[in-house]
Amino acid sequence: MEPIDHHSHTDIFILPILSRFLLYAPLHGLAALVDLTAARQLRKRLASRDWDLTGPLGEVFRSLAEEREPAPLPRQGSFVPSFLGLLPTRGCNLGCRYCGFQTGTDGERVMSLDLARDAVTWYMDAVEQAGVQQAEVHFFGGEPFCAEEVLDLAVHLARRRATEIGCTLAFEVATNGVFDEARARWAADNLDTVVLSLDGPPDIQNRHRPYRGGQPSFEEVARTARVLSEGTSDLCIRACVTDETVERIPELAAWFCEQFRPGSICFEPLQPSPESEAAGLRPPDAWDFASQFIRAAPVLESHGVRPVHAAADIQTKRVTFCPVGRDAAIVSPDSTISACYLLQRDWEAKGLDLRLGRMEGASARLDSDAIASVRGLNVYNKPVCARCFCKYHCAGGCHVNHGPRGPQGGYDRLCIQTRIIAVRNVLAAMEQDDLVRAWVSQREVAEAAIGQPSDLLVDLEASA
């Protein structure tokens, strides 16, 4: 048997789960429960390159010795957009109490139809030249449907070009769902994925997400959700959770499934902002959020709905969590092409420059230094992630809003909830739901496991 490349030792992880240990090697496609004696034996064998093991432990060991999937790598080479993002407007018809976008300086600016045409034309030309088989156009905001002409134009134009080129095409939108029924039917007919922000039943939605004048928004958004439930687009409901609503996550999960037909539900903890603080809304405790999410997950799954906490998606292996570093090209109403859909002032406040270039007519002037710099924003340059079992799934999270830039193991609130939910997802995939429940019920024990500074098997003695 070929010896294991020493480098792969940094991709084999172990976490104590009550009296056992979860051995997890995502690049080997391996997850196993072992006891401490077996874990120590595996660690020693790996260190000494002694591959001769028999029995069930030998099977595990052979899996680790076999060739693994390559580690995901940052983008290299010429810039081929992974998708085109359009920001039709930063304006919005809601006044969500936690949203900082409404205070933007160019909130009312709308993308011109000429710019939308140029951006789509440039992107589809790039797709054709690169021989890409699947094109994607995503719409972000503000609220994209506040500039619905841009969506209509982009969808019809991109579709026409995709037919000419012979590639498939997918559209995705992130929306608040505040539009009329005809537009909801259009969305259901034309968009592949609709990420709909809906925080819950009227008492929650109307408190969190009223119109700008304070009027309730629930009825209109719920109508949109019902129309989308009848259509062919994949409906993902995104619900923002605060410390007031965290205990209700399982109840919300059941309610969403009874009222609508989403393909997935994404619970996200409130991202604190000056606006949320002024409104008295606070993020949930990480443990409370994760444990309630874990209670809600089987409720969703029993309805055939996928529970989503994006950073803990163990099916995905990546070096960056979001469009940043993936060569996404996101075009703003002022013609800027950037890697991120968040507000420029928010990146800049974190010392980041995520601009990639500008649209100039039907072509793009891209800055190769900027592209290289943005590609460098990946998990390999985040020391805090180096020994975390979740590093290829979460990849360090949002570059703008997730701040841990400290040493390895310096986990913050978002890291902790992601690590807890990712453990749940690994164990659930092993059909160890009882173990998950038992583990989560012993908070101090589980917290100790989640807080260990290194998950690497080679660091087992330090952890144990």
Place this chain on the structure above:
Amino acid sequence: MSRTLTFCCNEAVVWVKDAEQILVVDTQSQRHRALRDREAVIWELLAVGYPHEKLVQMLSLVFSLVPAEAERVLAEAVHRWCEEGLVCREVDGG
């Protein structure tokens, strides 16, 4: 005040869309029509309520047509659908 032409779908008309076409059905007369390519685009733009001038602009951009040609394409489609009872013509202002 300038005159604004608006077309709207007949209330008895329903439609379903797949990857290839839009199938429009008049539930009263049971007549139906399959729309593809330009006609499908026009139908979808019309169904979400754009006024005439905006329809012309959008068609011009989507199909790289000069406005006069876009106007002609739109007029032909709408005339046909009006005759078939699939859409109604409304006039605002005047």
